[in-house]
Amino acid sequence: MDEVKALIDKEIEDLKDDIINTTVQLIKIRSVEDMPAPNMPFGKAINDALLTCENLCKNLGFETKNYDGYALEAVYGNQDEDVCVIGHLDVVPEGEGWSVPPYEGVVKDGKIFGRGAVDDKGPTVAALYGMYVLKKLAEEKKISLKRKLRFVFGTNEEGGSKCLQYYFERAKYPTVGFTPDADFPVIQGEKGFLVFEFAKDVEDTFEIEGGQRPNMVPDRCRFEGSFDVQKAKEIIAKKGLNDKAEVFEEAGKTIIVTKGVSAHGSLPFKGENAISYMFDILDELWTKEDEFRRFIDFYNTHIGFDVFGEKLSIGFEDEKSGKLVLNAGMIRKEKDKLILTINVRYPVDTSYDEIEKIVKEVVQNYNIEYRLVTNVPPLYFEADHFLIRTLLEVYREFTNDDTQPLVIGGGTYARWAKNVVAFGPNMPGDEEVAHQKDEYILIDRLMLCSKIYANAIYRLAKE
The missing domain is CATH 3.30.70.360 (Alpha-Beta Plaits)
Known part of the structure; x- marks a missing residue:
């Protein structure tokens, strides 16, 4: 296990520039819900973000399927069971009072600033590259996966998650998975x-x-x-x-x-x-x-x-x-x-x-x-559930933090997908910046999240 962890962590470090640049690229798209158009149910800007991720996933070697502009699916493997990560590309409006432009992805002081930096573009990118590393290592026969890998990009989390409702009317629910859109150590319940x-x-x-x-x-x-x-x-x-x-x-x-x-x-x-x-x-x-x-x-x-x-x-x-x-x-x-x-x-x-x-x-x-x-309705998993236990173990291996699983007031994609919970990116004691002016994500946190997510996906996929 330590050998695999070392392999994963090195691969992610080698992708640092890509992770940062992709996050900045997505922040530059003002993906706030707008007037619908054909195959653009939530407006052109959100669709631009979706197409950007579609091209990226194709370049990374994933099989992709665009669900009429509501969601994008990227898959590696053909097993019946899967590990699924679900991130969202839409953002809330920027509001007023920013000290930096909200849609330029300004990088300074070890942070990436912009609307969506932490909610949820940065964490989505971190998780995607984490999944890509597992795909690469599996193709190189350095690891073995018993479950296929699936990444779903949503487009309407901030507006009611109509994207996932549409998607899961046409796609299977995950065997197991998470959404990188809340807090560590792991969210066992949502109000x-x-x-x-x-x-x-x-x-x-x-x-x-x-x-x-x-x-x-x-x-x-x-x-x-x-x-x-x-x-x-x-x-x-x-x-x-x-x-x-x-x-x-x-x-x-x-x-x-x-x-x-x-x-x-x-x-x-x-x-x-x-x-x-x-x-x-x-x-x-x-x-x-x-x-x-x-x-x-x-x-x-x-x-x-x-x-x-x-x-x-x-x-x-x-x-x-x-x-x-x-x-x-x-x-x-x-x-x-x-x-x-x-x-x-x-x-x-x-x-x-x-x-x-x-x-x-x-x-x-x-x-x-x-x-x-x-x-x-509320969502709740018992603390001894396999998914909660596994994600908590991975988080603690990286942080030595013994904070207990959380129940939050925030609603995430976990509500709309079975067998999924929210997992990161915020850690205990973090400044609350989601939906606020000067939203940012620490670059060190972005990289740590990518490593945590990759190891979590591997742990879930090898069982």
Whole structure:
């Protein structure tokens, strides 16, 4: 085993430049979901990233199959059972406040900067080259594999994983595998993933817009209406929000813009919600007794700055996975309809039905409509499961870290594929940079991940 590990590690070190350059190449593609086109279900940019990986995999000697722009499959071997790695090429929008260009793949200070560097382009590249090394060693008869190797590139992880749903309607589920899109040492469980909307008929006397995705803490919210500018400034100053809000007039319109701090929707306590700042200001500024006033009261009473769902009476918690987490991710107005989008990550022992019943009871008092957008039930593997044990062993051999398997609020591809868990790239104590400005991955971490992933794939494939 030590001999094989040494072979793998040397091959990966020899590929360092390729790993870095491929990561940079993919970061340069702004693969944010856009308007669909034929064979480009999530837009041209995401498809460009998919085609880039298709060409790369062909050059590396894998057999490839493009699933109508939804996913790309790269395979080595013809055995019935397989080891499958699933990475995603789409990214969330860049947001504001970057100190480096978000789509240039800037390399400095031992890091690669850019949207997707850690979520999930860098780790996907690391795992792909790890798998390629095993293919190369198997072809050279230096190792033997009992399972074929399969790599799947997805294109819609950030937008609901419709790509994998499409793919697995046409392809077999893996025998065993992982997705490099969360944390080490290994993710044994994922909280339930829930997105719903609150919709309310309101007067068409204002405009409001904030947030980009349900699974991002909104870093900006804009309100346009008829109000006294001086009063707004006084309220903002009284609340200590001068650095979080600005008021101005533009083209005869009076506008407030609030600024927050973006963070991953599963970790809203690490961000600052610009929508919540806005409703805190509107609580005193909007004095009309109308339907929008009722919505303001609802927001501040039952959401506000609470990120655990306690104000909404859904503050569930269990020993396996901890507290429910809530993110008010987006707000928009469509003529006379106000729509607030909420993302909830709920504990593995909580049911969706419990949440729905309680939330509907709360909102009916405000004449607010509840709309389910998506619900993905929790995922959980016992600690002694073969996959959990194997990945944990490999991780500990490289790190000597005895951290126990985790249950996370983030949703990964593991939810949409059977016999798959999330595995890396973040390690205990890492700065949280996914979905944030100046996202980066350490080059040393990228290389370490590639070695860990290659050894993990080998361990799973030789059994």
